[in-house]
Amino acid sequence: MTQALGEFIGTFILVLLGDGVVAGVSLNKSKAQGAGWIAIAIGWGLAVTLGVYTSAYLGPAHLNPAVTIGFAAIGKFPWSSVIPFIIAQMAGAFLGAVVVWLQYYPHWAETKDQAAILGTFATGPAIRKPWANFLSEFVGTFVLVFALLAFTRGKWTAGLNPIGVGLLITAIGFSLGGTTGYAINPARDLGPRLAHAVLPIANKGDSDWGYSWIPIVGPILGGIVGAVCFTLLP
Template sequence: MSSSDIFTGETIGTAVLILLGGGVCAAVTLKRSKAQNAGWLTITFGWGFAVLAGAYIGTKSGAHLNPAVTLGLALDGAVAWSDVPVYIGSQLLGAMIGATLVWLAYQGQFKAHLTDPELVASLNPSEGMVDQTATPQAGPVLGIFSTGPEVRNAVQNLVTEIIATAVLVLFILTLGLTKGLAVSGTGTLMVALVVVGIGISLGGPTGYAINPARDLGPRIVHALLPLPNKGGSDWGYAWVPVVGPLIGAALAAGIHKLAF
């Protein structure tokens, strides 16, 4: 597989993944969206469908769409280490493109949400305006772009991401043993369903990044976008959804080698 195939497949596939995944978060979060407050199941199924679409579109590159998956496959011997930087760079670029497209698709809703008098007053109740010296760790729309914990405990949050990602990567590695499923494309559907399952079962504590590019790329876009009253990008937490999935992938590769 050529570097150009990897770049094309991973960039476009990851962009679609984040466009649809971030899009469902925007739909559920933002005012003036028809899907506002649709709930957690909507988000988990939306991300599952996002994986399905992105993976089929990215078949040219093997559709990793996730540095943790790339790392797991490299440790398992299925991907050349020389290709890993191209995979990860393309995934990060695609994630940033996808997050930007979410902003473009929901511009009106972002404006309505972030300039809503109730939200503005809540950011600084005493004056009814945003206090720029007291920007919160996570701004009011950061969850559209990246993940954050419900209970802020670095060790617990890290362990949750490790466990959730290990399940995903171990499933992908084990799926390779059933060649018929992988070749037919049914394997892609099964991975998407596992992502839904992970979201429902393990997504509650941290928002289940399980993908460093999915979290880091959109977080960078959030920091750069000219959104009024957007608040902070929570960089103090940003290492958890990067390090946790990578550890989980390495753990999954080790289990796969030992068990299979």
């Protein structure tokens, strides 16, 4: 339960700060409006760093079902804890999105772009090609999980590991994220997408459930394959 609490807290912080930077960049009359992709990629890297820092003293700080399942697939995490971790991650992501909605409450009514509003909560493709979008999420999460496992082999100072993870997320965002918005985390996408669906957000449109399977299945499979490939190394 303590470790699951850590997953809830860390994912809450991750989504609050990550979706928060997207809201700041995207919503009308925000002082950060128009700051662009550089602000989003760096903001998400910092969000993950701080999510890990705020939860790592309670548990492994996966904050991502794809990481949890990938680690379980190679025996580095017990399968009995997978479902509790995913529930905690989803709950934290949902609550983080709710707080973003409250934080930017007056700005939704000032924003008429429904795609921009949805993009504050959930990811979407720059060009809608399901196989290519799936591949983007698969590759991004492959890199994430493979690199996280490589970090466990290195001689990191314990206090610096979250910074390394944040730099990894930033690098993925800059290099691979322009195609789909790099969910690379099913909870990060599905939890806020659910919040978008149920909250009375001014000017919101459809939650794009037809796309929603891609940032779930792509990251999970990419995480599993990334973990398995890492085990093939000497």
